[in-house]
Amino acid sequence: MKIPIIGAYSTGFGDLWDKGMGDLLEEAGINALKSAGLTAKDVDAVYTANAFSSKISGHAPICSLCFERLGISSSVCISSGDASGAIAIKEAANLIMSGEAKYVLVIGAEKSTDLKTNEMLAVAQDTIDDKEELFIGATVQSQFAMITRKYMSDFRLSRDDMSFITINSHKNGMTNKFAQFRFELDVNKINSSAFIADPIKALDCSMYCDGASAIILCSSGAAEKSKRNVLGYLLGSGIASMPSPLSKRKSLTRIDSTADAAAEAYKKSGISPKDIGLIESYDLVPVSGIISIEDMGFAEKGKGIEFIKKHPQAVNQSGGLKSCGHAVGATGIRQAVDIIKRLKKNSIKYGISNTMNGTGSISAVNIFGA
């Protein structure tokens, strides 16, 4: 598998008060097309990724917005919570590989700030198990908190130990002008914030925000023929599921879906962890970012933080979800844009990204090459 990526664009992430969903889709779409030297007429299909539009604005068919603002008629919306963006990339790739399309635009977008913070938090709880967990008052954060406590107990780590991933993400994010939070954090600042669900504190958690990201995939034939400027390649994709409620999982500290999705991506690409120089891990909260790295095969269980300490620039060089902000449906695509941009810049050959829905009910892993 080697699918050329010939266009990429990300809006800044943050509180984009003046931009509605249509504006975000238009900005990301038009600019991605521009970067590829294409117009909307050239595109065979658009795959959009969005998690919560129907709850946020009561407006569901993002596809209609795409048609209205970009004029692209063949349109699919992928809605799989936090993993929407990464899954949309795989689906677009499938369309290309089937021969059905030459150029596919993939746009992820979210308008989190159209709701108040606690309203958006409430909407985000859709991504965890409803019968058992949501029913009893659990949240994504509370479930990750229980995972964190188990992780800390099993591997004898303190909150401050785990904070390294957060501090590192923020440090990296300082140089990313597209990131929402560009300031340094230290353990004192993090610890002075209020508990969300202990041991997770407010400054441990990524913020839901607005943003849109887009990439354009094309068939290798089309890339050659038109001598398009290739920005990078999609080399492998994996999607896998695991039981949503923690109570049905074999281990609290292993996200099996990430491991399985990564295995599929490694198999399809023929690449293994030791080849990879850039990682966008899913740092919604510290433990998810750390476990994400372990389950993608970069460190043994319990040694994720050590890995990050050894390779601070390799992990979430963009600033990750923590510093960039989490524009839910867009994040998986933002990770793709950030990786291919930085592979080139740092002369690194391969990069990998991971997002998971909720607490890992579904994980998506994509591998990119320069």
Add this chain to the structure above:
Amino acid sequence: MHRKSSPLMKRDNERNYELARNTGHSNNSITGTIESFTRVYSAPLGFENQAPYILALVSLGNGKKITSQVVDCKEVRIGDKVEPCLRKVYVDGKDGLIHYGTKFRVIK
């Protein structure tokens, strides 16, 4: 619109009642052990007035586990033994149904 419809609630009745109905009985009472826990401060919709409350992942033996609240105590630890009890989980506003479910108490 109410949060959970009547048919949905009726289908969940057995699941919500079965754990607590033998508590304390010698032959078939269920007990559990706390595998992990958290104290929820930032609660989801409808649970705000209960916060902070303790959630735990409880191991019931036979590979069965459940995420539930632990009540009647200020603190818990990993490894604490607990027993199920029936409590209100969620009241659907002024005019909706009262959702009861299984929570846990620490056994001394």
Add this chain to the structure above:
Amino acid sequence: MTGIISYGAYIPKFRIKSEEIAKVQGHDPNYILKEILIEEKSVPSLDEDSMTMGFEASLNALKRVNIDRKRIGAVYSGSESPAYAVKPNASIIGEALGIGMDYTSADVEFACKAGTAAMQMVFGLSKSGFIDCGLAIGSDTAQSPPGDLIEHTSSAGAAAILVSNKEEEIIAKLEGMHSVSSDTPDFWRRPEEKYPQYAERFTGAPAYFKHVVQSAKELMKKTKTSPKDISHVAFHTPNGKFPLKAGSMLGFDKSQLESNLIVSKIGNTYSAASMMVLTHILDKAKEGERILLASFGSGAGSDAFLFSVTKSIKNLNKAKTTQEYIDNKEYISYGEYCKLTYL
């Protein structure tokens, strides 16, 4: 014949001291203690209600005996604070207990005697042979407005009585019942109102004492017994003073009445109150002893029962006693009480 085959109680964990309420509300704590003999009362958690407590008490009753739950042919739940105005606690409890669908049930209301009215229904169905086993529950989360004197006494708790007509199972045989009823407006609550209204001193002589004394007197006449034949007496306990005074009016002495004083430590549990004095008595009663119970419900009425304890009381399994529930407590401040009660 019919009688009690098991019993159970439940009291929530939290307590608030009367002097804590008095401090905030500007009442004289000595008055409360001296005049009505109340030290502290139970407070339910946010996630408890009359149904969950009734369920707990019923579980305790089932724990003391080894019966097939499907034998229960009736569940009656008495409360003035049922979970719903329309949808009975009784069948939620029945379903939660897993007794099947083949039983009759209803919620009963008669102020603080709703639970004993439920007992009479179950005794009647059992003695007539219409049912095998029956469950009667009294359970309340009593409400009172902040600053009112009844804020010191309105508490929460539940008691459950399991009944059958099988002689070998009966631990306390029903020797007789007598009830009185009247239209007496001493204490009431309109449907849309959160708190009850009460007629102060009128709740005494023309209400509580008139009805309790009459039902107990008539019952003793009916069963040809007198105070000396009775070991334990359970009255309704709106406070510590009333049951002691009613007892003395009827000729009982302090030792026969002492069980009523659990009210000093838990407050007035309304529909559970007299039934919980009974469960406390049953925890220590011996074969051959007689128990007189006379409840009181405002509005008004009183149900009186005479029981004689059998040898089967020794065969009960262990379960949490009423005293254990009284002693298992955690004090809260008035602020915490407000969060649990008023917000």
